[in-house]
Amino acid sequence: MRLPIAVLFASLVLTALPAAAQTDLAASPYEGRAPVADQSDVARDSGLRNALAEVIERVSGPGSSANAAAIIAGAPQLVQRYAYDNGNGGLQLVASFDKTAVDRQLRAAGLPVWGISSAPAQNTDLVVSGLRGSADYARTLSALRAVPGVRRVAVLGADADHLSLAVDAEGGAARLVGALGNGPQFVRDPNAAPGTLGLRLVR
Known part of the structure; x- marks a missing residue:
């Protein structure tokens, strides 16, 4: 009815x-989440890279992260803030990235930026x-x-x-x-x- x-x-x-x-x-399109083993620096940086890969898939299209390895490697320099969330069955890192910087690097790499x-x-x-x-x-x-x-x-x-x-x-x-x-x-x-x-x- x-x-x-x-x-x-x-x-x-x-x-x-x-x-x-x-x-x-x-959440902002430029916020990503990634599971992490702990809150060590090594786990944090790995989580930031995975979270940025999620953001790139969202703002540049499915499969785009495969062509953005150099951008993803620089995730610690692009993050604006991050925190840890212990819900949803395990520890996750939640990170927000600099929209202007991410968009600029995607365009420089020849990748699309939705809405631009x-x-x-x-x-x-x-x-x-x-x-x-x-x-x-x-x-x-x-x-x-x-x-x-x-x-x-x-x-x-x-x-x-x-x-x-x-x-x-x-x-x-x-x-x-x-x-x-x-x-x-x-x-x-x-x-x-x-x-x-x-x-x-x-x-």
């Missing part, structure tokens, strides 16, 4: 949120499942709008725990999968209808 009230709320919820709340709903020098925008039909309420609607929309290269997110409908969206993004579905489809907020939904990109909200 269609839920027009849910659709209306989903389309308006972000404009009703204060800016600080919107920022808290989704990348592919034309493509429209993608996206269905996000596993939503339980208004907070999940806000979380989903905010995460999509935080992805570099996403130009427009339009709510098409809501049905039970599914939210149907039309997303204009550079690189289309491949861009969205690379940025969001491998956790920690979303994973690919194997039950999505043919021709539709499906993501499931992770809890």
